[in-house]
Amino acid sequence: MEPNNSTKTEFPTWQREYEELISETEETRLSEKAAELEGALFTRMQELAGADNAVERAAIQQASRTLLRVCQEKLGFPKWDKTIDRMRKSRRPAKGFTRKLAARSF
Numbered sequence: 001m002e003p004n005n006s007t008k009t010e011f012p013t014w015q016r017e018y019e020e021l022i023s024e025t026e027e028t029r030l031s032e033k034a035a036e037l038e039g040a041l042f043t044r045m046q047e048l049a050g051a052d053n054a055v056e057r058a059a060i061q062q063a064s065r066t067l068l069r070v071c072q073e074k075l076g077f078p079k080w081d082k083t084i085d086r087m088r089k090s091r092r093p094a095k096g097f098t099r100k101l102a103a104r105s106f
Contacts, residue, residue, distance in 0.1 A: 011056055013047070014040035018063045021070060030074055037067055 009015050017037040024033045041060055048057065071077040 011044075011059060013044045014060070014063070018066070022066065027074065030070070034067060034071055034075065037063070041067070 014037065017033070017040045021030070021033040021037045024030050041064060044056075045060060048060075068077075072079050
């Protein structure tokens, strides 16, 4: 399904991919569209490094949330926030990579 081309493209480096993702109805193509959007958002965030463009950064953040929701709800990606909450509540020590990651200070 083609995105609505009558709308103004405010962020041409990634908006087309975003519109294609949210308008995709075929599950077989949804994964491909998600990967394309993820790549476009990542590339644009690298381009914006050090730049002061709060409007586009906020739009990218919202697009990233939508991408995550689509991946979780339609593609079966795990909902990590719930997994992390369960680990915190159980107070079990982290294992393996998670343990090493938790030990690092950022």
